[in-house]
Amino acid sequence: MKSIMYVCKKNSRRSQMAEGFTKVLGKDKVKVTSSGLASSEVDPITIQVMLEIGIDIREQTSKSLSDFNPDDYDAVISLCGCGVNLSQEWLLQEVFEDWQLDDPEAESIDTFRRVRDQIKERVVKLIAQLSEE
DSSP: OEEEEEEESSSSSHHHHHHHHHHHHTTTTEEEEEEESSOOOOOHHHHHHHHTTTOOOTTOOOOBGGGSOGGGOSEEEESSSGGGGSOHHHHTSSEEEEOOOOOOTTSOHHHHHHHHHHHHHHHHHHHHHHHHO
8 A cells, every 4th residue: 555745844734634535445455544734733723624524633633844754654645845855855845746726824714715626636636646656
């Protein structure tokens, strides 16, 4: 079973959404973790917009990338363009992608929903790709 690491700056919005989608949509297909260049807290609006579509991420926590080993992951996905800040070990895994999605922090709830929906589309494709390999 392939393992995915989603990385963002603070692990509070985009990477948390991606982790939530992957846990539900990739159940029994892939393993998933998310982290940030620095840990923070899960944004309450992120929790709200995920609950709107039936995905509960209230138990997820913000984690620091430095707590993980790159060799434990097959796919590393940056959601914020932070790939330039990752050490070489993270970039050399089987799959590395930098999705560069907008940060909804301090934006309207509609922005959170738009980013959520963009993440879902990409997560669906990533799970399909990793499930085929």
